[in-house]
Amino acid sequence: MWLAFLRPGDLALMLLVAAGTALCFPLFWQGGAGDKLVIRQEGALFLEADLQTPREIRVPGPLGETRIAVEKGRARVVSDPGPRQYCVRQGWLSRAGEIAICAPNRVSLVITGKNAPYDSLNY
Numbered sequence: 001m002w003l004a005f006l007r008p009g010d011l012a013l014m015l016l017v018a019a020g021t022a023l024c025f026p027l028f029w030q031g032g033a034g035d036k037l038v039i040r041q042e043g044a045l046f047l048e049a050d051l052q053t054p055r056e057i058r059v060p061g062p063l064g065e066t067r068i069a070v071e072k073g074r075a076r077v078v079s080d081p082g083p084r085q086y087c088v089r090q091g092w093l094s095r096a097g098e099i100a101i102c103a104p105n106r107v108s109l110v111i112t113g114k115n116a117p118y119d120s121l122n123y
Helices: 008-028
Strands: 036-041 044-050 055-060 065-071 074-079 099-102 107-112
Touching (some): 074 107
Antiparallel strands (some): 055 065, 099 107
């Protein structure tokens, strides 16, 4: 068995590398603070707004009206006529790259910013 070949220093090194990886993950794989809000309805741009101005936005959709609240530096879906309320459960979005999709009502909310994380890398 391979455990017989491990020395105390090996175990300490493995724990140190695992802890370093866990600490670096939030630093390198998240977007910066968001500065704009992009709302799409039926795939088309409905509104692009600044995140610094508090307001409530009402977006019409095939099932009814989706209400979006904007506070200083963050936004969220307050209510949606969809049956499962996944986009409402997303809560406040404030970092670049965060998204809430109300699929049944065909409305999406995206936070954009200067330092958006990569969703995927292509060659």
